[in-house]
Amino acid sequence: MKHQNEGARAHGYTPGRPPQFVMPARHDPYRADNKPQGEQVCPDCGLVNRRGRWMRAQATPQAHSVAxxxxxxxxxKxxxxxxxxxxxxxxxxxxxxLATARNVAEKVQSEHPLERIxxxxxxxxxxxxSTTDVHLVQAIGRALHGAFGGSLHYGFQEGDYQLRLNWAA
Ligand SMILES: [Zn+2]
Structure with a gap:
């Protein structure tokens, strides 16, 4: 799987991107156009999708099983x-x-259950x-930069909707 083992220095890496750089969630192909008529429930994690929003909730018996x-x-992967x-x-x-990264992920995931390490x-x-969401990876990168110093750089691969960060300290 090409996405897993390449470092941030692989193609698409752009040093010096400002940390304010944020990609809108609507470009995420995994989230596009999923506004179901009825309720959906994820068979793996149990989140429930109501009107396009995945949340922790009790699914109704009519809910369709959709990851x-x-x-x-x-x-x-x-x-x-x-x-x-x-x-x-x-x-x-x-x-x-790693403790800092996991703390950030726990906090973010408690509010945004789709954002996970x-x-x-x-x-x-x-x-x-690696994370399931571009916002979480930014939150982790910023937290590490804030806590330990060093330098934080951004790269973005448009075709893959993938944000790559490199933090060095
Ligand atoms: Zn799930």
């Missing part, structure tokens, strides 16, 4: 956001770094965090 956008991305973390300081502090992996001394 939510987050579970579809997880099944497809196609993250919306990829944060590559590198640098000696970041690696030395990796326990704190998909995986955390280590490649050659670099940590790679």
């Amino acid at each position: 939510c956008p987050a579970c579809r991305r997880i099944a497809d 196609l993250p919306a956001g990829i944060l590559t973390i590198e640098g000696a300081y970041a690696f030395e502090k990796r326990e704190d770094v 998909m995986s955390i992996e280590t490649f050659d001394g670099r940590l790679v965090i």
Whole structure:
């Protein structure tokens, strides 16, 4: 799967993008045009879709079984956001770094249940965090930058609707 193992230095990486850069959620193909007439329930995580909004709720017996956008991305192994973390300081502090990232994800997910960390992996001394949503990966990148300093850069692959961040410290 080409999306998983490439670092942020792969094609599409644009150093120096301002951190205010935000992609609108309407471009996410996993979320496009899903305003069902009836109710849907995700068989994997149990979220319920009512009028296009996925939420934690009790599904009615009439609800159709449809995987939510987050579970579809997880099944497809196609993250919306990829944060590559590198640098000696970041690696030395990796326990704190990962705890910070998980804290941010927990907070964000409590309000936005489709925004989740998909995986955390280590490649050659670099940590790679992938997420189901472009906003979550930005929130994690900003939190790490704020807590530990270093430098944060953005890259965006339009064709894939994928936001890549690189944080180095
Ligand atoms: Zn789901």
